[in-house]
Amino acid sequence: MTADVIRFEQVAKHYPGRGGQGAVAALDGIDLAVPEGAILGVIGRSGAGKSTLIRLVNGLERPSAGRVVVDGVEISALAEAGLRRARRSIGMIFQHFNLLARRTAFENVALPLEIAGVAKAEIRRRVEPLLDLVGLADKRDRYPAELSGGQKQRVGIARALATEPRVLLSDEATSALDPETTEQILHLLRRVNAALKVTVLLITHEMAVIKAVADRVAVIDGGRIVEQGATFDIFARPIHGTTRSFLSRLTAGAIPALLAGRLQAAPLPGGEALLRIVFTGAHATDPVISRLARRLGIDVNIVQAQVDEIAGRPFGVILATVPGDPAVLAAVAAEIAALQLHVEVLGHVR
Numbered sequence: 001m002t003a004d005v006i007r008f009e010q011v012a013k014h015y016p017g018r019g020g021q022g023a024v025a026a027l028d029g030i031d032l033a034v035p036e037g038a039i040l041g042v043i044g045r046s047g048a049g050k051s052t053l054i055r056l057v058n059g060l061e062r063p064s065a066g067r068v069v070v071d072g073v074e075i076s077a078l079a080e081a082g083l084r085r086a087r088r089s090i091g092m093i094f095q096h097f098n099l100l101a102r103r104t105a106f107e108n109v110a111l112p113l114e115i116a117g118v119a120k121a122e123i124r125r126r127v128e129p130l131l132d133l134v135g136l137a138d139k140r141d142r143y144p145a146e147l148s149g150g151q152k153q154r155v156g157i158a159r160a161l162a163t164e165p166r167v168l169l170s171d172e173a174t175s176a177l178d179p180e181t182t183e184q185i186l187h188l189l190r191r192v193n194a195a196l197k198v199t200v201l202l203i204t205h206e207m208a209v210i211k212a213v214a215d216r217v218a219v220i221d222g223g224r225i226v227e228q229g230a231t232f233d234i235f236a237r238p239i240h241g242t243t244r245s246f247l248s249r250l251t252a253g254a255i256p257a258l259l260a261g262r263l264q265a266a267p268l269p270g271g272e273a274l275l276r277i278v279f280t281g282a283h284a285t286d287p288v289i290s291r292l293a294r295r296l297g298i299d300v301n302i303v304q305a306q307v308d309e310i311a312g313r314p315f316g317v318i319l320a321t322v323p324g325d326p327a328v329l330a331a332v333a334a335e336i337a338a339l340q341l342h343v344e345v346l347g348h349v350r
């Protein structure tokens with residue numbers, strides 16, 4: 001059994017109210033476990049409590065109730081000296097990189113080692129392979145102002161890894177980057193996770209980030225985890241409205257606006273049902289649809305079909321309409337279940 005490297009047990013965090021207002025419950029009843037070597041993504045809207053959650057892991061905040069355990073140590077119970085020691089096994093990367101402008105790439109990566117009192121030769125021995133790992137060996141003597149956003153974040157990643165941490169925290173690390181650079185940085189995070197076996201906890205407000213890197217996801221809303229599980233399962237079978245709303249912003253599976261506006265919950269006489277069929281790559285789109293049409297003798301209209309990849313597994317979504325008659329829907333459900341695919345009725349249209 002793999003151990004959990006990060007564990008939240010019934011954690012709550014309340015901030016005192018500001019300007020005469022009541023206390024703010026930033027987090028409540030949080031139970032969360034990050035298994036060793038996993039990449040867990042926490043997604044939530046602005047103000048949901050993501051930053052608070054990540055700051056509890058490195059002890060920048062203390063819980064009002066519950067325990068936060070990192071690598072077997074109860075972070076939430078440590079005094080300052082213990083915290084300083086524990087933080088060496090927790091690296092962190094930031095949205096705005098937080099590099100020191102007057103230090104070169106090499107010197108930025110070396111900083112945590114200098115603070116830890118590591119000898120110069122040993123620092124060189126550790127920093128150079130890290131610069132290699134993040135693809136910046138040729139930029140070692142450049143200053144942050146001479147680097148692109150993606151290159152700065154690579155320095156940030158190398159610096160976070162310098163003390164050979166067991167845990168890497170990522171606070172919206174790609175939010176300031178363009179989509180292509182984001183993809184490269186997320187790819188690098190996966191590579192680092194695999195090569196160094198470092199456990200990653202990242203917070204984001206973008207489902208695309210979750211899709212690209214996270215093995216597991218926790219959806220946070222109003223300070224509570226409303227849904228969590230393997231990324232693939234959450235994408236295949238989202239339950240909570242917040243999760244669905246995040247997913248609807250991705251192209252795959254988003255209901256076209258024209259149709260969304262007409263969608264009703266109850267079947268309409270003579271109408272059609274809009275289905276979301278999730279498949280996992282074993283079946284191509286066409287055979288699934290033509291099999292349904294052929295075996296049931298019905299019209300199946302594809303509204304949208306897309307094949308994607310989630311946590312390294314092929315993942316396809318088809319939105320299609322079929323006759324909305326309950327008997328037809330039951331037959332469709334049986335056919336799709338026989339193919340071991342997942343189907344959901346999103347609503348009805350006429």
Ligand SMILES: Nc1ncnc2c1ncn2[C@@H]1O[C@H](COP(=O)(O)OP(=O)(O)OP(=O)(O)O)[C@@H](O)[C@H]1O
Nearest residue numbers: 015016024026044045046047048049050051052053
């Ligand atoms: N130091 C503080 N004092 C009082 N309230 C705070 C403090 N820090 C955060 N809060 C409140 O706690 C709640 C959660 O904030 P938090 O920063 O954790 O959310 P977030 O999900 O990270 O949001 P964002 O994505 O906008 O950074 C918010 O209502 C916020 O206003």
